[in-house]
Amino acid sequence: MSFFKKLRDKMFRSSDKIGEGLEALVSDAPPLAAGEAAPVTPPETSAAKPGLLGRLFPSAEADEPRRELDDAMLESLEDVLIQADMGVDTAQRVSANIAEGRFGKKISASELRRALASEVARIMTPVARPLPLYPTKPQVMLVVGVNGSGKTTTIGKLASQFKAAGKSVVIAAGDTFRAAAVEQLQVWGTRAGVPVLTAPEGSDPASLAFDAFTRARADGADLLMIDTAGRLQNRADLMEELAKIVRVLRKVDPTAPHNTLLVLDATTGQNAITQVEIFRKIADVSGLVMTKLDGTAKGGVLVSLADKFGLPIHAIGVGEQIDDLAPFDPDDFARALVGLDV
DSSP: OHHHHHHHHHHHHHHHHHHHHHHHHHOOOOHHHTOOOOOOOOOOOSSOOOOOOHHHHHHHHTTSSSSEEOOOHHHHHHHHHHHTOOOOOHHHHHHHHHHHHTTEEEEEEHHHHHHHHHHHHHHHHBBBBOOOOSSSSSEEEEEOTTTTTHHHHHHHHHHHHHHTTTTEEEEEOOOTTOHHHHHHHHHHHHHHOEEEOOOTTTTOHHHHHHHHHHHHHTTTEEEEEEEEEOGGGGGGHHHHHHHHHHHHHHHHHOOSSSEEEEEEEEEGTTTTHHHHHHHHHHHHEEEEEEOOOOOOOOTTTTHHHHHHHHOOEEEOSSSSSSSGEEOHHHHHHHHHHHHEEE
């Protein structure tokens, strides 16, 4: 199964929610003004000139209801996008761009879907970047995020994928306060054949990071991935902990860490915006990974993140299997988000 098909199938909550909203926009007549008589003519269907898809597949689109794209419809479109967690500002911009060149014209739900997919892809394309690999050995990747975001699983999946691609990888289990996180990384390490360096529970994560960096360099490893704690309830402690990790890494290599990856849980919706703001202050975040897109009806938050921050989005996840994490493709994501098959 292609990742797009998996993405589309697993994001059915988002695509259904948006798709149903768009269908309702076109099929629902706008409210009547005071004293206005109800129309006696049926909704326009095939009177408007069909688009290319309609000419190729007349039965699919020629008979679709159409509605004039006016202010009322635009306001309703904004509401649909806000409910899909795009955020107010992004929803307004997306709606305005869709209206450009279409305002006052009759539009079908299918045309609206394609216009929305095109606009989403336009926003996402500049931030869709593969995880960079540098000639520096080892490349140090600091992975941050709140507990429960899928951070530990993401590290395991990435490590396994890099190992399968012929890279030598070392993992440092730097969240020394959560035994479950360490155990989970060890399971992934065993599965991938990747060493996982640990320290006694409650010990200094910075000390482990230093030891892991020293060993990875001595072993000639290509990549060192360092897990970190995500206890946002005490931001001052977390900030100091991450700052200390960075200080000790730079004793070995002044350019480290080479990537700081923030892992976000899509099910948190607009809270992801807050997490990005916090972690950008705490750590020098260089890119994002979004997990659990299969468990939410609000996949639009990724569009909001791209529009607001412009940070690179390296990968997205839609499940627990190793191939459920894949490089971010803006066109595939846009089509899956609105429920398009092609």
